[in-house]
Amino acid sequence: MQNWKKLTALALGVCLSLGVMAGCGSDKAATTGGQKALTIGDTTFNSSNEEPDVNPHNTYAGWACIRYGIGETLIKYSDNMEIQPWLATKWENTDELTWKFTLRDDVTFSSGRKLDAAAVKECLDHLIENNKRAAQDLKIASIEANGQELTIRTTEPKPALLNYLGDPYGCIIDVQAGFENGIVAGTGPYIVEDMKTDDHLTLKKNEKYWGGTPKLDKLTIRTITDGNTLSNALQSGEVQAAYGMAYESYPLFRNDKYTISQISTSRCFFGKMNFDPDSVCADPAVRQAISMGIDKENFVAKLLDGNGFPANGVFPAGPAFGGDKVKAEKFDPEGAKKVLEAAGWVDTDGDGIREKNGKKLVVKWLTYPSRQELPLLAESVQATLKDIGMEIDVNNTADHNQIVKDPKAWDVYAMANVQAPTGDPEYWFTVFATSNATKNQGKYKNEKLDALEAQLSREFDPAKRAQLALEMQQVILDDHAFVFCSFLKMSMISKANVKNYTSHACDYYQVTADLDVE
Incomplete structure (x- = not known):
């Protein structure tokens, strides 16, 4: 694993320092029927941006799947873009064509099915059958499943296989649970309740999430493609956080009522x-x-x-x-x-x-x-x-x-x-x-x-x-x-009482189990 940490640590050479301007506003936590809730306005969750739903096997919809805490990948990236374990605890490149992964043994899909190598194989098989970009990237020849051990063989040497498996299309989902209306069952902290393309996505917390109980009971992603509308919605409290805000609106939020999380x-x-x-x-x-x-x-x-x-x-x-x-x-x-x-x-x-x-x-x-x-x-x-x-x-x-x-x-x-x-x-x-x-x-x-x-x-x-x-x-x-x-x-803006809504260098992990409102 060390060689791959070195490889990804070289990546970009971006200044990855996180600049956060934190406020201390007095907003109270939003509640719906006694439950803690949060609404995020997002300019990019739409069919125009190739995110018509949250099915990671469909165009670039995997970005929505991973951003909003629905799906997770075998590996993830640190703030410095180093590869880290996620659903896989370890891996070994046994020869130029063979990779062996050990999966976590404490993960269940939101469908209730246990995560094992057979489920991951089904997911990856379906992915390369339905996503041209993934098939071209991964070059998978065969996959073998044995309990929590997964073996992937490629058609040619694939040094960047780990990197590609962290792409949003690599979100591991329960294929057997289906893809009705573009909704999937993942392993993340949130479960999709309702979705309307180009309008909204409603999620509830995954009570059995392996990474701990999510802080929010309900989360709504609202598609707001107009920058002025998004700015007004955040100022009025119609949404409590925003992604994709026009830079010209930033001066409105540089005060103690809001937090701006920014990263190169x-x-x-x-x-x-x-x-x-x-x-x-x-x-x-x-x-x-x-x-x-x-x-x-x-x-x-x-x-x-x-x-x-x-x-x-x-x-x-x-x-x-x-x-x-x-x-x-x-x-x-x-x-x-x-x-x-x-x-x-x-x-x-x-x-x-x-x-x-x-x-x-x-x-x-x-x-x-x-x-x-x-x-x-x-x-x-x-x-x-x-x-x-x-x-x-x-x-x-x-x-x-x-x-x-x-x-x-x-x-x-x-x-x-x-x-x-x-x-x-x-x-x-x-x-x-x-x-x-x-x-x-x-x-x-x-x-x-x-x-x-x-x-x-x-x-x-x-x-x-x-x-x-x-x-x-x-x-x-x-x-x-x-x-x-x-x-x-890249910046994400939120009310000051919203906690852990944080920008990441790869622009993926917006919603985590730690996202909260106070």
Whole structure:
């Protein structure tokens, strides 16, 4: 296990210090029928964010499953992103293809079924049958169950298997209990009572939770996608805690009535380029000019109000595979103009927008509103790229997941993503950048990158993995296949009497048995 602690300790190089501003308000604990209750407003629990329910085998719904205390994984991550035991007490990599896990013997699902290796096997078998990303990540050839001992064999060496098993899709659920209406039976401190997609999730405490009795009797997650509405709800007491609050609202909560828990993360605002032949981004000069024409410093300072830091590469700066070790384009409007002119993009009619072969330089910029600052990024980009002769046609829509599937409907897709939530660099490349990546909607392809990923996927040495990650970042930056704008300081805000509502570097564990109101 020590090698894997070293591997994950290298991850990100993010400054993981937790900054908390705690208040001492006089709010009383909310009660419903004599029970202790809490309501959390969340901008991200919705179908637009690929979280239509809490079934971890469905798209990215595992994030809701693990965030809200419903499901747990075999391993978890410490505040420093080191791998720790959770449902598994220990493990051994007996050879390059074989992993043996010992499971806790005191865990039951909310369905009442005991957690044993047979149940975990059923769950993982169902996962890889139904989740393309998980199947591609895990490369599982076979699973054997014997009491509390689980043996996983992979089709190829899989050094990052542990990291992937901590992904939210790795939540261990009772498959036999079913998936009706997207609700599952997990091992966490809370049990789903009711759920309506894009509206709410109601949970009750798991009286038989193996990790101790949860402090709350009832917990409600309310989907509130509008930042102003969420701010008003927290101020009025309609909700007592909030996730995804717009940064512009933070000054309203910097007082002794509220607590702000904040931590630097690898969550990044970035844009992926469309390599479809009909897209203007198929032209390397356009991609390079876009990368040179975004004022990241100004965006972070003014529009994020300092709640982040400019991005360079895929990952934040740090001692391992950090973004400070790669070379990316700097904000250089004059240089961007020269790049475009050299490629034949000139403004011949004097309207301020360049043309080439009779085609206007119009960039279709796709983004979405559930991450409150993405529309602000679009406005910032619209202004700075106009100065170099580009028209940015912004489509800010909750329907982005469907639109991005149409290569004719967008040129740049700007999104927010936690770049290394498993503490390992391979995750990001296999999701977004390799030829067969599950979210490579822009059809980017680089044979060198694919070859490096083939090496990374089999490399067990942490230092060599970090070096490969650096090389892979540089490949995509040289191609201007993506532009990385900013990393975020993730924050969760609550009334001062709410206790243990704490941000985590991987952005997973929001609700624990210790969450409480006083």
